[in-house]
Amino acid sequence: MSITAHYINAEFNYKKKIISFTYVKCPHTGYAIEEEIIGCLTEWGISGKLFTLTLDNASNNINACDELIKYHKHELLLEGQHLHVRCCAHILNISVYDGMKIIHGAIDKIRELLKYIDSSSSRLQEFNAIAIGMGLPSKKGISVDTPTRWNSTWKMLVEALRYKSVLTTFEELTLIVSSHKKPTAHKFMPVVLYIRHALKDLGWQTSDVLKEFAAAMQTKLDKYLDLEEKKNVEPNRRRKSKNNAFNHGLVIATFLDPRRKEDYLDFFYCKLSTNEEEVPKQLEVALERVRKYVKEYELLAATSTAHSTPSSQGNTTIGSSIVGKRKLEEEFAQHKSRRRTRVHKSELDAYLEEPSEEDGVDFHVLGWWKRDAEKFPILATMARDFLAIPLSTVASEAAFTCGKSILGDSRSSLTPDMLEALVCAKDWLFIPKEAELTALHFGSTTCVECDI
Numbered sequence: 139m140s141i142t143a144h145y146i147n148a149e150f151n152y153k154k155k156i157i158s159f160t161y162v163k164c165p166h167t168g169y170a171i172e173e174e175i176i177g178c179l180t181e182w183g184i185s186g187k188l189f190t191l192t193l194d195n196a197s198n199n200i201n202a203c204d205e206l207i208k209y210h211k212h213e214l215l216l217e218g219q220h221l222h223v224r225c226c227a228h229i230l231n232i233s234v235y236d237g238m239k240i241i242h243g244a245i246d247k248i249r250e251l252l253k254y255i256d257s258s259s260s261r262l263q264e265f266n267a268i269a270i271g272m273g274l275p276s277k278k279g280i281s282v283d284t285p286t287r288w289n290s291t292w293k294m295l296v297e298a299l300r301y302k303s304v305l306t307t308f309e310e311l312t313l314i315v316s317s318h319k320k321p322t323a324h325k326f327m328p329v330v331l332y333i334r335h336a337l338k339d340l341g342w343q344t345s346d347v348l349k350e351f352a353a354a355m356q357t358k359l360d361k362y363l364d365l366e367e368k369k370n371v372e373p374n375r376r377r378k379s380k381n382n383a384f385n386h387g388l389v390i391a392t393f394l395d396p397r398r399k400e401d402y403l404d405f406f407y408c409k410l411s412t413n414e415e416e417v418p419k420q421l422e423v424a425l426e427r428v429r430k431y432v433k434e435y436e437l438l439a440a441t442s443t444a445h446s447t448p449s450s451q452g453n454t455t456i457g458s459s460i461v462g463k464r465k466l467e468e469e470f471a472q473h474k475s476r477r478r479t480r481v482h483k484s485e486l487d488a489y490l491e492e493p494s495e496e497d498g499v500d501f502h503v504l505g506w507w508k509r510d511a512e513k514f515p516i517l518a519t520m521a522r523d524f525l526a527i528p529l530s531t532v533a534s535e536a537a538f539t540c541g542k543s544i545l546g547d548s549r550s551s552l553t554p555d556m557l558e559a560l561v562c563a564k565d566w567l568f569i570p571k572e573a574e575l576t577a578l579h580f581g582s583t584t585c586v587e588c589d590i
Contacts, residue, residue: 168201
């Protein structure tokens with residue numbers, strides 16, 4: 139099982155580190171997964187810093203989250219109300235595959251044809267001769283899809299199928315949610331709207347087959363995002379799962395994007411709601427969750443200040459007038475700060491009253507919060523936590539690709555501990571082009587993503 143920690147440091151730089159790559163004995167129950175996660179967090183000394191867990195939709199993962207909340211909720215922020223974030227890349231994958239079932243016959247034929255061409259150098263040579271004659275570049279090999287990755291199938295079909303128009307949108311959005319080297323949590327709500335818009339666009343639904351294709355994808359997507367129509371469902375039969383994909387921590391992450399704030403939440407609920415009268419209530423519920431977290435972070439900040447001890451300076455003694463003067467000045471500063479807090483608007487109100495930032499290609503959400511951290515200290519701390527939530531388990535899945543190359547046919551006797559050391563060390567020592575290697579440092583909370 140691979141566990142990757144995602145966090146934003148004090149300089150508002152997005153970081154991710156593999157902190158565990160370990161063998162898990164069968165059966166892989168929710169209890170076994172929860173036990174492994176807690177063991178890892180305890181070993182690192184960050185069990186009290188866990189904020190969210192990004193996992194796919196397997197039932198044992200859901201059970202693992204339930205076990206965590208059941209036995210460790212006192213260590214979780216707001217008792218783990220928004221602990222489980224479902225892997226958006228996984229949701230997109232299964233949604234598209236439900237649609238692709240409609241055209242599986244065509245996909246199978248194209249897949250087998252490409253396999254046939256790629257299995258012989260002479261056939262590939264003939265293929266390239268035809269391609270060059272048509273003004274197309276030659277290929278060293280033919281890309282055949284990986285059945286468990288829909289976008290690899292899309293790449294295989296992109297030149298052959300007329301379904302390209304809708305899948306192009308999904309390919310772009312899959313790349314967005316699969317990103318694991320920069321924040322993505324604030325992009326969740328826009329991604330949901332982009333997908334729904336693409337599926338409801340009648341411009342490309344020019345046949346009954348395409349309409350069925352879109353309907354199948356829409357049904358699967360709404361199921362996993364918990365957006366399906368419920369007005370005709372009896373109240374006692376409605377699903378009330380706390381682990382639905384629409385994690386409200388992602389709503390708050392969107393709110394903390396200074397380009398969007400509450401205006402985008404209102405826009406989002408207007409787009410999704412079948413009853414416009416419900417929108418103000420939905421928006422107020424979302425804002426109430428924001429206020430609840432703000433109060434929680436204010437309490438954490440106050441607790442942190444109360445427990446901090448001033449460092450000794452110079453050679454002053456306990457009874458000196460210098461120490462007394464400094465203490466009075468500190469008390470006055472605290473008194474002045476409390477008084478200003480009572481008189482002036484709250485930090486949240488000030489954030490909401492400022493005009494939203496313009497949306498441009500050069501806008502950097504973490505750069506904005508770094509710049510305005512002194513103006514909005516509590517919200518900036520929240521931004522470091524909420525914007526660190528990963529939307530997919532891609533980073534942890536990549537660890538298995540690395541692990542496979544390390545533990546191969548020519549190196550098959552490594553112990554699990556040695557394999558973990560090699561995988562983690564390679565991840566920690568990798569220096570991205572855009573940044574120098576920094577020391578491993580966890581912020582106020584850590585968002586964890588794992589795959590098994």
